[in-house]
Amino acid sequence: MQEPIIALEQVSKSFGHGSKAVRAAHDISFALHPGRTLALVGESGSGKTTCARLVMREYRPDSGRILFRGKDLNAIGAAGLKEYRRAVQMIFQDPFASLNPAHTVDFILRRPLALGRPHLKGRAVDETIADLLRRVELNPGAVVRKHPHELSGGQRQRINIARTLAMGAQVIVADEPTSMLDVSVRLEVLNLLNEMKRDLGVALLYITHDLATARYVAEDILVMYAGQIVEWGDVHQVLTNPQHAYTRLLLSAVPDPEIRFDDPGARLDPRAVDAIRREARLLQDRVVEIGPNHFTRQAA
């Protein structure tokens, strides 16, 4: 495996103070590698978005380090941070909210190209915009003059992906990128993310509630519960042989782990959640690291 592009080392982040403090992310370590996807899974409030925002440098860690190509972000200087901001891009849940409705697709892609590839001029810019649109399987002639409201949700999410590529993204943080899309186009967007990873060597951090999509796009998985990592490892291993009660909880809500992610049965069953969550809470304090990539439960 190649060296990680980004590594979090024992990163913690809390909000609020005193008795009202929320430990949103506690002692989080993981690495993102070129050409690989790490899925971050857990129910609402488990700390996934906080981890994404830490990676995006929207939040600074209270403690711990974030490394970019092996160097501490706090020590890479202004030029290093500029490179980091270009290299690390995010795709959001709502593909409409993240596109300026007043701008055309051409404008939306031209701006990041100017920032990410300033050497391109004139016709080369037009050609690169057309190439980017083809790469995300859109017909340049049909969409380049359109505004976001004239596009479908799936097309908008493709524009968002093209925009990250225009910036020269080497890492894409995708926070529930398909949850607001029609089931029929989810697979297409996930396939596109898989292509970015395979063909361009992009590293992906894929955030989801949905284990079935995690299995579809990720090689590695990290399960979060109440701001902590409870289990981490190869996606198939973790999902076929979960060690932690909370992972079993998530899986128990998906009756068949091989179930297709577009099946409505692949959603958390709220009635099952409470009882197993109680069990998970009891076990949580006994989680120990047994190897670089695996966490499991201490023998009683």
Ligand SMILES: Nc1ncnc2c1ncn2[C@@H]1O[C@H](COP(=O)(O)OP(=O)(O)OP(=O)(O)O)[C@@H](O)[C@H]1O
């Ligand atoms: N800016 C903030 N200020 C205060 N508390 C916050 C803030 N951001 C997150 N939290 C709290 O931190 C915890 C983790 O939230 P986070 O959004 O990271 O979870 P999540 O797993 O991404 O949830 P969801 O799937 O609903 O987005 C929650 O208890 C949340 O209320």
